[in-house]
Amino acid sequence: MNRAALYIHFPFCKHKCNYCDFYSITNQSLKLKYISALQKEIKLYEKNPPFGGFSFSTLYFGGGTPSLLSPQEVGKIISSIRQAFHITKDIEISMEANPGTLESAPFENYLKAGVNRLTIGTQSFNDRDLRFLTRIHSAAQAENAILSAQKAGFQNIGIDLIFAVPGQTLDGWEQNVRKATELKPQHISMYSLTFEEGTPLTKALRLGKVEKCSEELERQMYLLGKQLLQNAGYEHYEISNFALPGFRSHHNQKYWDGSPYLGLGPSAHSYNGQSRQWNIADVSKYLQYLEKGNLPIESEEKMSREQQKLELLLLGLRRVEGINPEQWEKRTGSDLVNQTQKAIKKMGGLAKTASFSPSFEDKLLTTKNGNLCLTQEGLLLYDTICMDLAETIA
Amino acid sequence: MDQEFIRNFCIIAHIDHGKSTLADRLLEETGTLNKNEMMDQVLDSMDLERERGITIKMHAITMEYKAADHHNYLLNLIDTPGHVDFNYEVSRSLAACEGALLIVDAAQGIEAQTVTNLYLAIESDLEIIPVINKIDLPSAQVDLVKNQIVEMIGCKEEDILLASAKVGIGIKEILSAIIKRVPPPNGEADAPLRALIFDSMFNSYRGALAYVRVFEGALYAGQQIHFFSTGKTLEVQEVGFLRLQQIPQKILSAGEVGYVISGAKEVKDTKVGDTITSADHPAAEPLPGYRDVKSMVYSGLFPSDAEKYEDLRAALAKLKLNDSALFYEPETSIALGFGFRCGFLGLLHMEIIQERLEREYQLDLVTTVPNVEFHVITNRGEKLVVDNPAHLPPVGDIARVDEPYITSSILTPTEYIGNIMSLAMERRGVYLNTEYIDETRANLHYEFPLAEVIFDFYDRLKSLTRGYASFDYEFLCYREGNVVRLDILLNGDPIDALSVIVHKDKAYEWGRKVCDKLRNLIPRQMFQVAIQAAIGGKIIARETIKPLRKNVTAKCYGGDISRKRKLLEKQKEGKKRMKQLGKVEVPQEAFLAVLKV
Numbered sequence: 001m002n003r004a005a006l007y008i009h010f011p012f013c014k015h016k017c018n019y020c021d022f023y024s025i026t027n028q029s030l031k032l033k034y035i036s037a038l039q040k041e042i043k044l045y046e047k048n049p050p051f052g053g054f055s056f057s058t059l060y061f062g063g064g065t066p067s068l069l070s071p072q073e074v075g076k077i078i079s080s081i082r083q084a085f086h087i088t089k090d091i092e093i094s095m096e097a098n099p100g101t102l103e104s105a106p107f108e109n110y111l112k113a114g115v116n117r118l119t120i121g122t123q124s125f126n127d128r129d130l131r132f133l134t135r136i137h138s139a140a141q142a143e144n145a146i147l148s149a150q151k152a153g154f155q156n157i158g159i160d161l162i163f164a165v166p167g168q169t170l171d172g173w174e175q176n177v178r179k180a181t182e183l184k185p186q187h188i189s190m191y192s193l194t195f196e197e198g199t200p201l202t203k204a205l206r207l208g209k210v211e212k213c214s215e216e217l218e219r220q221m222y223l224l225g226k227q228l229l230q231n232a233g234y235e236h237y238e239i240s241n242f243a244l245p246g247f248r249s250h251h252n253q254k255y256w257d258g259s260p261y262l263g264l265g266p267s268a269h270s271y272n273g274q275s276r277q278w279n280i281a282d283v284s285k286y287l288q289y290l291e292k293g294n295l296p297i298e299s300e301e302k303m304s305r306e307q308q309k310l311e312l313l314l315l316g317l318r319r320v321e322g323i324n325p326e327q328w329e330k331r332t333g334s335d336l337v338n339q340t341q342k343a344i345k346k347m348g349g350l351a352k353t354a355s356f357s358p359s360f361e362d363k364l365l366t367t368k369n370g371n372l373c374l375t376q377e378g379l380l381l382y383d384t385i386c387m388d389l390a391e392t393i394a
Numbered sequence: 395m396d397q398e399f400i401r402n403f404c405i406i407a408h409i410d411h412g413k414s415t416l417a418d419r420l421l422e423e424t425g426t427l428n429k430n431e432m433m434d435q436v437l438d439s440m441d442l443e444r445e446r447g448i449t450i451k452m453h454a455i456t457m458e459y460k461a462a463d464h465h466n467y468l469l470n471l472i473d474t475p476g477h478v479d480f481n482y483e484v485s486r487s488l489a490a491c492e493g494a495l496l497i498v499d500a501a502q503g504i505e506a507q508t509v510t511n512l513y514l515a516i517e518s519d520l521e522i523i524p525v526i527n528k529i530d531l532p533s534a535q536v537d538l539v540k541n542q543i544v545e546m547i548g549c550k551e552e553d554i555l556l557a558s559a560k561v562g563i564g565i566k567e568i569l570s571a572i573i574k575r576v577p578p579p580n581g582e583a584d585a586p587l588r589a590l591i592f593d594s595m596f597n598s599y600r601g602a603l604a605y606v607r608v609f610e611g612a613l614y615a616g617q618q619i620h621f622f623s624t625g626k627t628l629e630v631q632e633v634g635f636l637r638l639q640q641i642p643q644k645i646l647s648a649g650e651v652g653y654v655i656s657g658a659k660e661v662k663d664t665k666v667g668d669t670i671t672s673a674d675h676p677a678a679e680p681l682p683g684y685r686d687v688k689s690m691v692y693s694g695l696f697p698s699d700a701e702k703y704e705d706l707r708a709a710l711a712k713l714k715l716n717d718s719a720l721f722y723e724p725e726t727s728i729a730l731g732f733g734f735r736c737g738f739l740g741l742l743h744m745e746i747i748q749e750r751l752e753r754e755y756q757l758d759l760v761t762t763v764p765n766v767e768f769h770v771i772t773n774r775g776e777k778l779v780v781d782n783p784a785h786l787p788p789v790g791d792i793a794r795v796d797e798p799y800i801t802s803s804i805l806t807p808t809e810y811i812g813n814i815m816s817l818a819m820e821r822r823g824v825y826l827n828t829e830y831i832d833e834t835r836a837n838l839h840y841e842f843p844l845a846e847v848i849f850d851f852y853d854r855l856k857s858l859t860r861g862y863a864s865f866d867y868e869f870l871c872y873r874e875g876n877v878v879r880l881d882i883l884l885n886g887d888p889i890d891a892l893s894v895i896v897h898k899d900k901a902y903e904w905g906r907k908v909c910d911k912l913r914n915l916i917p918r919q920m921f922q923v924a925i926q927a928a929i930g931g932k933i934i935a936r937e938t939i940k941p942l943r944k945n946v947t948a949k950c951y952g953g954d955i956s957r958k959r960k961l962l963e964k965q966k967e968g969k970k971r972m973k974q975l976g977k978v979e980v981p982q983e984a985f986l987a988v989l990k991v
Contacts, residue, residue: 007952022953191948219944240948255952269953276956301956311959318950364920381920382946387965 003088004054005254008038008077009265010066011283014101018134018204019162021196023267023281024064030283034265035073037290039080041264044295046084050272051262056081057088058251060095061115067097071109078114092117092250094158099145100137107152117249118149119158119187125179126172129165133193146183156247158187163225164218165193166210173221174228181232186247190225191240192218219380226376239318239379256315258308258331266296275302309334313393314386322373336393340365340372343392395468397583397649401576402470402607404487404520406512407497408505408864412527416497416559416568417471423565424457424469426637454487454593454605454651456635461573468635469572470607470651472592488514489682490592490607490651493521493576495568496543500526500534503835504542505864506805512547521576522547523555525568530558542831579609579649586677587611587619587670589646589654594664596715604654604664605636609681611672612647613654618673622680623665627673628656661715689721689737690798690869691744691848692781694762694891695751696733698971698982702757703732709755710734713747720747725782729891729975730760730985735782738764741848760973760985763894766844769796769872783893786879789930795895797875798844801826802867808836810859817858821846822897841870845877845897880905880934882912883926887976892988901927905935907991913937915984923978 012031013024045051059081061074069077074095081087094117095110110118122142124130130139137145142159149157161180163173180188195202195212204210226236234242238256241249254261263270267281277300280286289296303311309332316323328336344365364378364385378385407413421427457469472487488494494515498504515522524543529536540554555571557564581588593605606613613619617630632655634642646652658664669680697706710722721737738744744764751757763783770778771794772787780786786795804814811828818825818840826839842851847867855863880901882892896904905927912925916939923939950958972979 005952192944192946194948215943222944239946239950252951255950255955261952263952267953269956271952271955278953278956307959307963310962311955314958314962315950315955380944380946381942384920384942384945386962387969390962390966391969 003057003254004051004259005058005060005251005261006056006081006085007251007261007263007265007268008059008061008066009263009268009279010034010061010064010069011266011286012068013063013065014068014098015134015136018200019193019196021199022062022064025283028068030287031068033287034283035069035077037287038077038265040290040293041296042077042080042084044290044293045262045264048295050260051270052085054260054262055086055088056262057091058254059087059091059093060251061093062096065098065101066095067101071106071113074110074115075113092156094119094249094251096121097145097149098137099142100135102145102148107149107154111153116154117156117158118154119160119189119249120145120149120185122146122159122180123162124165125176126168129162129168129172129176132165132167133162143179143183146185156187157185158189158243158249159183159185160189160191161225162191162193163221164213166213168213168221170217170220170224174224177225177228181228181234184244187241187243187249188229188234189241190222190229192222222380223376236320238320239382253319256319258312258315274308275300277301305332308332309393310390313389317372317374317382317386317389320373320379322368322371324371334393336372339393340389343389395647395650397579397581399465400468400470400579400649401493401572402472402491402579402649402651403493403495403523403572403576404472404491404515405495405497406508406515407495407527408499408502408508411497411499411502411505411508412559413473413497416495416525416527416557416565417473419559419562419565420469420471420569421455421457423569424459426455426457454636456637456641456651459569459573462570467573468650469569472651487592488518488520490590491520492579493523493572495572496522496524496547497527498524498539498543500528500536500539501531502862503535503539504546504805504831506803506837506866507864509546509803509805509837510866510868516547522549523568523571523575524549524553525555525557525564527557527559529556530561530563538832538834542835545831581608581610581648583610583612583648585610585648586675587613587617587672588677588681589613589670590681591664591666591668591670594661594666594718596661596712600655602656602658602661602664602715603640604656604658604670605651606646606654606670607651608646608648610648610677611675612645613670614645619654619656619670620673620676621663621665621668621670623668624663626658626663628658628663631655631657661718666718688869689719689767689781690740690844691738691764691766693736693738693744693764694725694727694730694733694782695722695736695748696727696730696760696762696891698758698760700731705755706734706751706757706759709751709757710736712755713750717747719743727762727784727891729889729973729980730762733760737781741852760891760982761989762891762985763988764848765895766798766848768875768877768895770794771796780895783879783895784890786895789878794874795877796872797877799841799870799873800844800847800867801870802840802842802847802865804838804840804855804863804865805831806836806838806859806863807834810863811836811838813858814838814855814863817851817854818842821851842867843873843875843897844869845875845895878929881928882908883924883928884912884916884975884978884980885922885924886926888928889975889980891985894988901929902934904991905929908988909935909937911987911991912980912984913939915987916978916980918942919978921977 011024012028013026016026093115095115096119098121123135125139127139195205229242236242237248260273261271266279266283266286269278277297279296280298286296325336364375366375405413454472459467459469461467472490526539540551543554555564555567588610589606589608591604591606595603597603613633615630615632619630620627632642633646634640635652640653671677697703714720719739722734725733725735767781770780772791773793822843824841829837855865876898877895878898878901879895881888909925909927918939920942922941925937926933927935971982
């Protein structure tokens with residue numbers, strides 16, 4: 001049976017941060033209706049192949065701010081899921097939590113409700129950064145949130161850090177990362193600030209009110225952060241993700257290895273192995289669909305073989321371990337090594353700086369344990385390399 | 395038909411002076427076209443011609459007209475193009491006629507091109523019927539224009555007809571003047587056949603169609619005909635008159651204009667300017683032919699998708715069938731791959747060919763900077779003809795480079811003379827003299843290096859004179875020029891498709907501008923890119939594109955994958971339009987941008 005991932009999108013926030021482009025609204029009056037609609041959506045998939053037939057080994061509450069759900073509500077949703085789907089024994093159940101919403105609910109109650117992994121949206125341990133990002137919490141609250149989660153008994157805690165925040169210095173970033181390692185969460189995601197379309201931050205950038213930090217500084221921050229985390233015992237396993245041994249995010253790894261996933265809630269995406277579908281990004285419409293007993297799907301796309309191959313490539317290269325040629329051949333029916341060599345030949349730019357051979361350590365692309373992967377330099381230029389490889393491989 | 399009742403005429407007019415509209419009125423008045431067939435400006439049959447309001451290819455049409463004397467006349471209108479690039483087409487139509495309508499816009503007066511064509515017509519002994527058109531315009535200055543015409547051709551004021559083709563004034567008068575004033579043809583019907591090919595068309599079902607004017611003898615189906623210049627003998631399959639469609643006739647006799655289908659497979663078999671005679675009773679001498687068409691401007695045309703090379707070849711071959719002025723030969727560029735070096739009559743001709751290739755044949759093209767043909771004398775005394783900067787020998791081997799000069803006339807309202815003189819100076823013009831046509835209009839005569847007028851000269855002239863000045867030129871001679879080849883290098887590798895031959899004094903500015911443009915157009919790459927402009931081994935300008943240091947999407951989870959894949963698909967498409975030059979990827983826009991330096 002196929003082991004799939006299950007994602008629940010909780011579309012409410014206390015406040016919308018200026019850089020965030022995930023779908024959420026700040027009016028929480030529809031929260032209860034949302035919960036019952038979500039349970040209906042879960043029910044609709046119960047008998048609905050192929051998702052109904054999958055076995056789920058991860059469940060992830062994302063958002064939005066899912067920590068606005070009470071432990072009881074979380075428990076209710078989890079039990080609906082248990083009723084509808086086949087769930088593995090060792091299922092990883094993650095929930096995103098905002099340090100600014102946690103004072104009310106004791107952590108241990110989430111643990112009791114079934115959540116066994118908490119990802120805390122700390123973003124920074126520097127108040128100036130947090131104000132710039134319009135976060136609703138302080139650095140002290142972020143720290144406290146981690147400490148109380150640990151105290152409550154969570155043994156798998158992840159945090160997020162954002163770098164390349166305008167005004168941030170390399171020193172400031174170093175202190176940030178050091179603080180994170182001192183607190184010893186099991187998982188750290190380290191993202192460079194992205195200016196997404198349609199966000200207030202991007203608008204401010206266009207108006208010249210905000211200045212991006214330089215590419216060079218961004219690069220230094222990435223390399224420094226990576227070094228500090230690795231020195232502290234964290235394994236680098238995806239472009240932006242680090243974990244202590246044994247604590248990688250099972251859920252997110254499913255995205256990167258091309259596993260199927262079912263996404264529930266407004267705006268959530270699903271992938272069944274051949275095609276992708278996504279729910280409508282609108283709470284009211286989401287409720288209307290489900291009231292009528294319909295799936296709230298906005299659209300779907302059937303993917304061609306070429307498109308699936310392209311996705312496997314772009315996802316696989318995000319992983320530090322890279323792509324396994326045998327698995328690639330099994331999934332795509334094509335020869336990865338051969339095609340990469342062809343691609344490199346075609347990419348005049350890369351060809352001069354890298355040559356691909358199974359045992360050779362190159363500048364951008366290399367092989368490790370037989371897998372094709374990006375070097376440290378290659379990871380920094382992931383978008384460019386994907387573009388170059390996509391031309392030939394997929 | 396008795397030659398007494400045939401009139402062969404053409405129309406000489408500047409662009410926009412209303413020639414096509416007038417032609418339409420004539421067709422309407424003579425009932426050549428019924429209402430259903432009537433479409434604005436029937437003779438401009440290409441979309442492009444219609445859009446640009448110009449006639450590129452010559453057309454011919456026969457009208458039947460019952461005149462006031464109750465006789466039926468055959469009026470053959472042979473259309474002429476109005477743009478400076480298409481001068482040679484004009485002489486072709488003039489040779490087939492006995493008369494010409496000279497159309498002058500009542501508001502704008504005589505323009506430079508009209509003058510040139512008028513003199514060509516006078517030299518060919520054509521009867522000139524001057525017509526002032528658009529007299530209904532509020533800005534019409536009929537008396538002033540009358541004076542201009544009288545000055546120009548020495549006719550009487552009362553010989554000038556007044557018309558407005560748009561509203562239909564003066565059309566009958568024009569028809570009756572054609573009948574009264576244009577002499578009928580007077581070739582001998584019994585003499586051996588001599589027919590002049592003044593145009594040819596390719597039809598995929600019937601092969602090459604020759605448009606002919608029969609001067610002496612007769613043409614008929616089944617006749618064995620001989621082509622003087624090609625030496626071929628073929629059998630006539632069909633002859634006929636040219637209406638909107640071809641109207642088959644039993645015979646085309648002396649004085650008549652029509653088409654001949656003879657099983658010629660290619661247009662080159664029916665060479666424009668050639669004389670057709672009878673194989674059984676051949677004429678001793680051909681009719682005087684035309685001067686050969688000479689390309690003035692050259693440019694490389696490359697398919698942006700290398701796989702379309704064969705399509706481009708086929709398209710050029712098809713265009714060539716109906717456009718003997720188009721020249722092309724295969725060219726290979728390191729930067730752009732396989733393509734063609736093409737020769738054109740001028741810039742407009744070049745633009746039109748490019749547009750037709752793109753529109754009618756759906757080809758996506760990359761073109762190189764147009765240049766003229768240089769004559770290079772090497773140190774060993776050899777003379778090389780260079781129409782491609784890549785073929786210019788190394789500086790050390792060159793003794794001298796000669797460049798083509800033109801003699802030109804610029805007709806302008808006097809108030810813009812100052813502006814024109816500074817433009818001419820900027821373009822290395824050699825001032826000859828100024829003629830004043832009247833108090834307000836002058837004709838400036840200049841010699842220019844042709845290379846200086848093929849770049850936006852016409853546009854600059856128009857904008858400096860608020861559109862009032864007109865420009866005409868013809869080839870003069872080759873003169874020594876102080877020109878150099880300017881190369882553009884990317885990371886040290888010269889990019890052949892970006893090389894140009896320029897005047898030494900302008901090389902620095904050109905190099906600086908091209909480097910700057912390329913800096914903005916070439917995306918950053920994983921390594922530093924140096925853009926340099928060089929003459930010989932000497933670098934005269936440089937720009938640097940910094941390498942990418944970090945370019946990585948931070949997050950890619952369940953909801954991001956589609957978006958990321960679609961972006962990659964888009965970039966993949968974009969990459970197809972990139973040219974790999976050495977290590978550097980260059981978008982095609984870069985090649986187009988240098989055309990606009």
